[in-house]
Amino acid sequence: xxxxxxxxxxxxxxxxxxxxxxxxxxxxxxxxxxxxxxxxxxxxxxxxxxxxxxxxxxxxxxxxxxxxxxxxxxxxxxxxxxxxxxxxxxxxxxxxxxxxxxxxxxxxxxxxxxxxxxxxxxxxxxxxxxxxxxxxxxxxxxxxxxxxxxxxxxxxxxxxxxxxxxxxxxxxxxxxxxxxxxxxxxxxxxxxxxxxxxxxxxxxxxxxxxxxxxxxxxxxxxxxxxxxxxxxxxxxxxxxxxxxxx
Amino acid sequence: xxxxxxxxxxxxxxxxxxxxxxxxxxxxxxxxxxxxxxxxxxxxxxxxxxxxxxxxxxxxxxxxxxxxxxxxxxxxxxxxxxxxxxxxxxxxxxxxxxxxxxxxxxxxxxxxxxxxxxxxxxxxxxxxxxxxxxxxxxxxxxxxxxxxxxxxxxxxxxxxxxxxxxxxxxxxxxxxxxxxxxxxxxxxxxxxxxxxxxxxxxxxxxxxxxxxxxxxxxxxxxxxxxxxxxxxxxxxxxxxxxxxxxxxxxxxxxxxxxxxxxxxxxxxxxxxxxxxxxxxx
Numbered sequence: 001x002x003x004x005x006x007x008x009x010x011x012x013x014x015x016x017x018x019x020x021x022x023x024x025x026x027x028x029x030x031x032x033x034x035x036x037x038x039x040x041x042x043x044x045x046x047x048x049x050x051x052x053x054x055x056x057x058x059x060x061x062x063x064x065x066x067x068x069x070x071x072x073x074x075x076x077x078x079x080x081x082x083x084x085x086x087x088x089x090x091x092x093x094x095x096x097x098x099x100x101x102x103x104x105x106x107x108x109x110x111x112x113x114x115x116x117x118x119x120x121x122x123x124x125x126x127x128x129x130x131x132x133x134x135x136x137x138x139x140x141x142x143x144x145x146x147x148x149x150x151x152x153x154x155x156x157x158x159x160x161x162x163x164x165x166x167x168x169x170x171x172x173x174x175x176x177x178x179x180x181x182x183x184x185x186x187x188x189x190x191x192x193x194x195x196x197x198x199x200x201x202x203x204x205x206x207x208x209x210x211x212x213x214x215x216x217x218x219x220x221x222x223x224x225x226x227x228x229x230x231x232x233x234x235x236x237x238x239x240x241x242x243x244x245x246x
Numbered sequence: 247x248x249x250x251x252x253x254x255x256x257x258x259x260x261x262x263x264x265x266x267x268x269x270x271x272x273x274x275x276x277x278x279x280x281x282x283x284x285x286x287x288x289x290x291x292x293x294x295x296x297x298x299x300x301x302x303x304x305x306x307x308x309x310x311x312x313x314x315x316x317x318x319x320x321x322x323x324x325x326x327x328x329x330x331x332x333x334x335x336x337x338x339x340x341x342x343x344x345x346x347x348x349x350x351x352x353x354x355x356x357x358x359x360x361x362x363x364x365x366x367x368x369x370x371x372x373x374x375x376x377x378x379x380x381x382x383x384x385x386x387x388x389x390x391x392x393x394x395x396x397x398x399x400x401x402x403x404x405x406x407x408x409x410x411x412x413x414x415x416x417x418x419x420x421x422x423x424x425x426x427x428x429x430x431x432x433x434x435x436x437x438x439x440x441x442x443x444x445x446x447x448x449x450x451x452x453x454x455x456x457x458x459x460x461x462x463x464x465x466x467x468x469x470x471x472x473x474x475x476x477x478x479x480x481x482x483x484x485x486x487x488x489x490x491x492x493x494x495x496x497x498x499x500x501x502x503x504x505x506x507x508x509x510x511x512x513x514x515x516x517x518x519x520x521x522x523x524x525x526x527x
Contacts, residue, residue, distance in 0.1 A: 041322040044314040044403040046301040047413045051271050054290035055279040056420060060413075063427025067397065069404050070413065070425070079279050087285035096292050104294075107301045107310050108318045109326050194280075 028244045029073040032058050033081060033187065034103040034112035036127050042110035045070035052105035054096055055082045072102070074130060076190025076242050077199070081130060083156050083189055084116050093156060122160055122185050131188030131242040133162075133181045139198045139227045139239035141220060146176040148220070151192030151240050161186040181240070188242045196238035198224050203237060249510030253349060257356040260299070264353060264412050267295050268419040298412025299351060300403065301332070308332040311409075312340070313387075313457045317400035320391060337461065344465035345458035348448060349509035352455075354407035354432075355448055358439055359487070365440040377443040381505065383456030390453050405431060406454050407447060449488045449505065463504050469512060470524030471495040477518055485515035492521060 031039055032049055049072050050058040057079040058072045065071075074081050084100050085093040095116040097104065103111040112128055114120060133151075141148035155162035165171065166180035181192075197220035205211040206225040213221060228235065271293040273282070281287045296303045301310040308328070315333035319325055339346065348355050368374060390401040403409070414428045435447050448455055473496050482492035488505045492512040495501055513521040 038322050038324075041398040041400075042318050042326075044301060044310075044318050044400050045413075046297055046310075046314070046403070046409070047416055048296040048301060048303060050420065051268060051296040051416060052294075054292055055283065056277075057279070059421065060417065060425065062425040063430070067399055067404075069427055082279065082283045086283055086289050089285065096289065101292065105296045105303060107297075107303070107308050107332055108315075108322075108329050110318075 029061070029068065029071075030076065030131050030188065030190070030242060030244065032072050032074060032102040032111055033083070033100055033124075033130050033189075034106075034114050034128050035110065035130075036112065039110050040068070040071065042108045043071050044108055044110075046107060047072075048105040048107065049102035049111055052101040054084060054101060055079060057081050058102060074190060076193035077238075080190035080194040082191075083121065083187070085156055118157065118160075121157060121187055124187055126245060129187045129245060130190070131244045132183050132186050133188065133190075133192050133240050134243050135179060135181050135192075135240040136231075136236070138231055139235065139237070140179065141198060141223050141227065141239070142176055142179050144227055145223050146174065147223065148197060149177045149179060150195040150197060152177055152179045154191050154195045156189060156191055157185055157187065162192060179240070188245070190242045192240045193238060193242045196240050198227060198237060198239035200237050203228050248514045250514050253509065256350045257353070260351050261353050261356065264298055264415050265419070267293075267297070268416040270295060272419065298409060298416070299347075299353065300406060300409035300412065309335055311406075311454065312337045312461065313406075313454050314400065314403055316457075317391065317394045317402055321394045321398045321400050323398075340458050340461040341464070342466050343508060344462035344468065345455060345507045347458055348452075348455050348507040352408045354411050354435075357411065357436070358445060358447060361436050361439055362444060362487075364436075365444055368440055373441065375442040377446070379443060379446055379450040381456075382450050383452055383459065386451060387453035387456040387460075402453050407431070407435065407452060408454075445487045455507075459504050459507075465508075466526055467508060467523055468503060468526065469495070469506060469508065469510075469521055472520050472522065475518045475520035477520075479517060481515040481517060482512035482521060485511040487511065495521070 032053075047060065047070065050056070050060060057074055059075060059078075060070050060072055061068045063069050084096045086096055088094050098116060100114045100116050103113040106113075114124065114128065135151075137143040152158060152162045152164055161182055163180045163182055164177040165174070166178060171178055197217065202213065202217050202221060202224050205213050205217075206221045211221070227239070228237075271291065273290050276287065278287060282290055294303065294305045299311065300314050301308065310329060310332035312333045315329045318329060336347065393401045410428045410431055414424045414432065417428070418424050439446055469492060471492070476493070478493060480493050486492060487509065488507075490503065490505060508523070510523070513523070
């Protein structure tokens, strides 16, 4: 193909314009499990991880996210990563498949293939984890009022990632549990983030007169208002939340 | 038989697959992830059929667009063998048959082919701007590959039109809403083509199509002409969606058919059967 200089220059200008708006910027997203540092370099935005996800936990960025458009993320407030598990009638968490399905679906290795058993997850290299949970004891109803423990009881890696009591710490007068995140084993699935009652929705509902809360949530409402009121404005909710590992 | 008929069958099938795949991976029952995970509701369906024209998996067998594979490896600066293997089948098809992906498979191409009717309708009512644009596909491709390499993220993957169409179908069926970016791009291209320039995306802008054109430059199957039958009526020139001039085949020594995607419209249009698919050794 022969190119005239003018048409070539016009082309360069055209595509130069198309290039504007690219570039990473804002806060790092919580990616599906198995995303290493080279995630954005490998992800071809095919969307197969989202199709494979049995719980639709994986969502996709829109054009407002710039260069991250159409790449997957997990918002634990909406739907956490259930680690492709499902509870059986005997109360055990059984894997739905041999490997975590998003990693199995990924054609480029942007999400590594991770065997779905407890030992593999516990020994997962740090850079493949989605993030790590951070617990704010000042907001935690278990720590403040001995009256919660949702995060501990719902953790898919209970007693490894979420502990009932912090080790090597003397606690006086504990009636209930005192949840503690073990950063070594936490994969950042966001289950604790999802179930924590000290959350935005309940907090907002407690401020309204005709609040719409379930019976379960109503149990926590007064305490939620207290801990948030004590912590003051600008506090990060919920009391336990997933953040990206650094 | 008209090639167009056969091509339509392929195109409709592909579109049907794009709709069927996300539908199949959907849970037919009440959607409550937490209750499913707690075992209160039946387990979710685990299908192993995923993807669209950019990358597709069927129970462990994966096919990936060669440009997607190239971009990802350029961006990550690694050679990932499963990805390379997944690109082999489409690569072989393109080397042999040319960029038949564009004419026989691409759902966006299908949509834009149908969109031409809207374009003709509008122009018959006098609504038409005439925009002539040169072929910038190779510029865009080169630029996209450079961007992929230097910004370390696949670029064409973000806006490849058939892939955008496929994933918007998936978004709508799974999350109940399309993405604004994809919707904007699709409607933009459809309107642009209907109002101003027939098939501008496929002939001038699509970097993936440009890539396949390059791969198919030395293809084995291409349109050829039986000189003795040609009456030089020029119907084939009118039929070609890329503005090529098949009538010059066999006359013009420098006839450039790299843009040709073997759609067969010129062959269908030829009143004397002079144009045919030739297999070159």
